[in-house]
Amino acid sequence: MTEPMPAILTPPPVHLGAFLPALDSLFSTQGVMVMLLVAYAGAMWMFLSSAPKVHTIMVSDLNVAREFYEGLLNLAVADVPLHYYYNYEQSMGAASLDPIYGMSSLPTTATAPPTQSEGLWYQLKKNTQLHIISGAQYGTKNRQRHVCFDRDCLENILLRVQSRRLRFKLRSRRPLNFLVKDMAERVIELAEVAD
Structure with a gap:
């Protein structure tokens, strides 16, 4: 077994x-x-976080602005940052600015993406760009006006004006307002709009 x-x-x-x-x-x-x-x-x-900071300035004439920022201030032309495609600026409320701030009515193209022809782009500092758009009214005596809501932006431009040894006249510190003559002897007023 x-x-x-x-x-x-x-x-x-x-x-x-x-x-x-x-x-x-x-x-x-x-x-x-x-x-x-x-x-x-x-x-x-x-x-x-890697996107550049963008300052926007409204000007009365884009061609005069191009001569001023490229020719006189010698700012490098910049590419449009990716986060500004697809109407980023319009979605932030820039298209509904109040005309009381001295700007004419802005184009209402909220459905079409912005193109390069709708503004100028410049490299202001390493990670800071300057976006120039039309929309500001002419100042007194048909003076070119460049209007900005950001004081830091205008202080950087004033430093650039001073470093290029351009003649300027400081009209006001708060809100920041100064005058500069361009190459064609036109007076350009750069003004901070306090909101």
Whole structure:
């Protein structure tokens, strides 16, 4: 008589989820969606934090402005930053400025993406660009007006004027307002609009 063989006991199968219970919920549909949202938020933060700061100045004449910023101030022409495509500026409310601030009515092209011909782009500092658009009214005696809501922008331009040893006249410190003559002896008024 042969002895029966002892039964071999096999351990129950071990699942990876037993060691890492959170891993199971991480790879669920909801977990994958959360991971995708976190990755998207990280990518948007990196994109927006690397985007240059943009100052906008409204001028009465784009051709005169081009001569002033390129010729007299010697600013380098810049590419339009990616975050300004698809009507970024119009969505921020620039198209609905109040005419009381001395600007004529702006074009209402909220459905078409802005093109290079709608403004001028210059590199003001390393990660700062200057966007020149039309829309300001002429000043007294048909003086060219360059109007800006950002004091920091005008201070940078004033520093550029001073470093190029151009003659200027400071009219007011608060709000900042100064006059400069361009190469054609036209008077350009750069004015901060306090909102």
